[in-house]
Amino acid sequence: MIDLQFDKALVFFAHPDDAEFMAGGSIIQWVNEGKEIILCVVTNGAAGSNDPAMSREKLIASRMEEQREAAKVTGVSDVIFLGYEDCMVEDSHDLRRDMIREIRRHKPDIVIGPDPTMYFFAGQYINHPDHRKVGEALCAAVSPGAATLPIYREELYDKGFEPHHLTAALFGLTGSPNYWVDIEAVMEAKIKSVSVHHTQTPEFGDQFSERMHQIATFTAEGSDYKYAEAYRVMNFRER
Numbered sequence: 001m002i003d004l005q006f007d008k009a010l011v012f013f014a015h016p017d018d019a020e021f022m023a024g025g026s027i028i029q030w031v032n033e034g035k036e037i038i039l040c041v042v043t044n045g046a047a048g049s050n051d052p053a054m055s056r057e058k059l060i061a062s063r064m065e066e067q068r069e070a071a072k073v074t075g076v077s078d079v080i081f082l083g084y085e086d087c088m089v090e091d092s093h094d095l096r097r098d099m100i101r102e103i104r105r106h107k108p109d110i111v112i113g114p115d116p117t118m119y120f121f122a123g124q125y126i127n128h129p130d131h132r133k134v135g136e137a138l139c140a141a142v143s144p145g146a147a148t149l150p151i152y153r154e155e156l157y158d159k160g161f162e163p164h165h166l167t168a169a170l171f172g173l174t175g176s177p178n179y180w181v182d183i184e185a186v187m188e189a190k191i192k193s194v195s196v197h198h199t200q201t202p203e204f205g206d207q208f209s210e211r212m213h214q215i216a217t218f219t220a221e222g223s224d225y226k227y228a229e230a231y232r233v234m235n236f237r238e239r
């Protein structure tokens with residue numbers, strides 16, 4: 001398996017709760033190993049309720065609060081909210097520029113985000129378009145964006161955001177994994193980190209726990225682990 005060495009990671013996902021669902025075990029494991037993890041949430045989560053009585057402002061505020069609570073469970077050191085509209089994410093120059101800015105500001109060794117090539121999962125689930133678009137914009141922000149001075153120069157380099165080289169990019173929620181993180185020891189903590197997103201899944205009983213274990217078992221296929229989260233890794237140091 002790929003030898004992934006890093007001290008600091010910047011994690012990009014579309015919605016509040018995505019990071020915990022897709023990478024929560026990895027984040028907890030990495031924090032336990034002494035690594036620093038920062039989370040950047042692209043959208044405001046405003047489409048996360050079908051309750052007609054739920055106001056937009058209340059939902060956005062609740063989801064930000066839930067995300068901050070989840071970050072305390074996983075040990076994420078900082079949460080950045082970019083505030084894009086939920087369900088309307090495009091691979092835009094605004095989003096690419098915002099991602100590059102955060103990469104240059106925080107100077108992580110690696111970034112993590114969703115695999116933009118995933119449309120369908122196992123005949124059961126069509127990937128959320130926001131996940132794909134965040135993944136697409138992240139690819140552009142990683143290469144050539146973060147390390148290339150002239151890109152959005154007036155808004156970035158001229159304002160003090162100097163080019164930054166990443167050592168790797170990890171794409172989760174993938175059908176083509178080449179790297180797995182063993183999350184067996186942190187499964188309960190992962191489930192807890194998801195469970196604080198009360199607006200998303202009100203019932204976090206045994207059935208939910210069982211489902212989370214099933215997903216982690218399925219994701220571990222191809223590895224030696226019992227429960228895992230999986231990634232498609234671009235390892236730039238091996239070029």
Ligand SMILES: [Zn+2]
Pocket residue numbers: 014015018128131
């Ligand atoms: Zn999502």
